[in-house]
Amino acid sequence: KAGVTQTPRYLIKTRGQQVTLSCSPISGHRSVSWYQQTPGQGLQFLFEYFSETQRNKGNFPGRFSGRQFSNSRSEMNVSTLELGDSALYLCASSISTGGYTEAFFGQGTRLTVV
Amino acid sequence: KQEVTQIPAALSVPEGENLVLNCSFTDSAIYNLQWFRQDPGKGLTSLLLIQSSQREQTSGRLNASLDKSSGRSTLYIAASQPGDSATYLCAVPLTGANSKLTFGKGITLSVRP
Numbered sequence: 308k309a310g311v312t313q314t315p316r317y318l319i320k321t322r323g324q325q326v327t328l329s330c331s332p333i334s335g336h337r338s339v340s341w342y343q344q345t346p347g348q349g350l351q352f353l354f355e356y357f358s359e360t361q362r363n364k365g366n367f368p369g370r371f372s373g374r375q376f377s378n379s380r381s382e383m384n385v386s387t388l389e390l391g392d393s394a395l396y397l398c399a400s401s402i403s404t405g406g407y408t409e410a411f412f413g414q415g416t417r418l419t420v421v
Numbered sequence: 422k423q424e425v426t427q428i429p430a431a432l433s434v435p436e437g438e439n440l441v442l443n444c445s446f447t448d449s450a451i452y453n454l455q456w457f458r459q460d461p462g463k464g465l466t467s468l469l470l471i472q473s474s475q476r477e478q479t480s481g482r483l484n485a486s487l488d489k490s491s492g493r494s495t496l497y498i499a500a501s502q503p504g505d506s507a508t509y510l511c512a513v514p515l516t517g518a519n520s521k522l523t524f525g526k527g528i529t530l531s532v533r534p
Contacts, residue, residue, distance in 0.1 A: 311464075340520050342522075352522065363515070397464055
């Protein structure tokens, strides 16, 4: 069974540009969550999509947006990039069974804003 | 609001030592707790998941315990090896059917040969 696939693995962008990251979840998983990881802040929740609907949203500005397609693949978009957006972006594919939730993560996309 | 704490932030031990990593959470009404491992610059690898009704889970040299009443979980690593060097994170979901995870900041473990 294939794991969670994130593309691209590395990105370098210039301030003011926009970027789109992609995440393909494990087959059968309908929930996809996005997290930002920085050395200072640790792992911060961005948003979660379930069956194409945003179910949870973290405390990030509107420059951060996402969507989920009918095949459960998800994209995350960041517009008007700032230096502080440099981070490792992690996608999690989750399944809820019998009253508990298990998450599996991709390898992440390392975004550097210069 | 759930808060997850992992102390200390870093730990260095000699190879072969048995060790315990701690994880504390403020809201004891959790559905499950998951332990992850992260190597530098990489994603998170799931190590163990403990459901709220369970007290322990084991996988190889790893054993995780859960005490909901005291708001604590521990990850026990037996006979540590240099390959165990990584950051270990614990996380709890918002609910049993909701995937939003609250993470601790992690414990960076270094096992010296």
